[in-house]
Amino acid sequence: MRQPVADLVRQGLTAAALTPPDIAGAGKRSPLLFPANQAGRAAEAYVSENMLLEKPAAEGIAPPSLTEKGWDWLRNQGAPVLNDFLRQLEQWKDQDRVLMAKIRENSARLERLEIALKNMLVRSGGGGTVSPGGDFSLKELILQVLSSGLSGAGRMSGASCDISLPNLFHQIGSNAHPKLTSGAFQDALRELHREGKVLFHPWTGTLYSIPEPEFAFLVGHEVAYYVSLKGPVE
Numbered sequence: 001m002r003q004p005v006a007d008l009v010r011q012g013l014t015a016a017a018l019t020p021p022d023i024a025g026a027g028k029r030s031p032l033l034f035p036a037n038q039a040g041r042a043a044e045a046y047v048s049e050n051m052l053l054e055k056p057a058a059e060g061i062a063p064p065s066l067t068e069k070g071w072d073w074l075r076n077q078g079a080p081v082l083n084d085f086l087r088q089l090e091q092w093k094d095q096d097r098v099l100m101a102k103i104r105e106n107s108a109r110l111e112r113l114e115i116a117l118k119n120m121l122v123r124s125g126g127g128g129t130v131s132p133g134g135d136f137s138l139k140e141l142i143l144q145v146l147s148s149g150l151s152g153a154g155r156m157s158g159a160s161c162d163i164s165l166p167n168l169f170h171q172i173g174s175n176a177h178p179k180l181t182s183g184a185f186q187d188a189l190r191e192l193h194r195e196g197k198v199l200f201h202p203w204t205g206t207l208y209s210i211p212e213p214e215f216a217f218l219v220g221h222e223v224a225y226y227v228s229l230k231g232p233v234e
Helices: 003-018 040-050 067-079 081-121 139-152 165-175 182-194
Strands: 197-203 217-220 222-229
Touching: 003 040, 003 067, 003 081, 067 081, 081 182, 139 165, 139 182, 139 197, 139 222, 165 182, 165 222, 182 197
Parallel strands: none
Antiparallel strands: 197 222, 217 222
């Protein structure tokens, strides 16, 4: 048997060994194991004459499986077959990594969509504010928490009244807004910033050391992580 034909036999048997029996699926034909040329026909004839593959129950519907003779033939090829298996393993691992990255990306998009839908539904009757079920909108709650720091002992001693975004989020959530989402929280902060009522302050350490990084967000070229009042609350 010529080497090109032997290579096609090896590749075809390897493909049969690695193809799940249900890969074709309903109404689909199984993948071809040999090319439709002279060398491919010679390889297919060799496999058939030596009974290296089982005959499928329905022609062309499910890929044939190897007979024991087929497995013996592959074992006798040694390193080339193992190399084929290893190349296929790396290829499938790469495909899995791409697929998992796409799944994570889609999951993040779905989460953002869910947050956006919830915010739209909650805000549709509230004139652009998120009501916690009490007397204050979300923006008013943020200003109230920030304002309380101005009259505390820390302010009197000259300490900064900046507050980290995670700390502010948890204070609001635990006191008056237990169902608050980080998306709604960040939207309210951005609105207050546009209105000139709060100032953002950046994280100055390394990015990987940010505590609870899901609450930080980009403002221009800086990562906003602290917030303070800008002037008196109206």
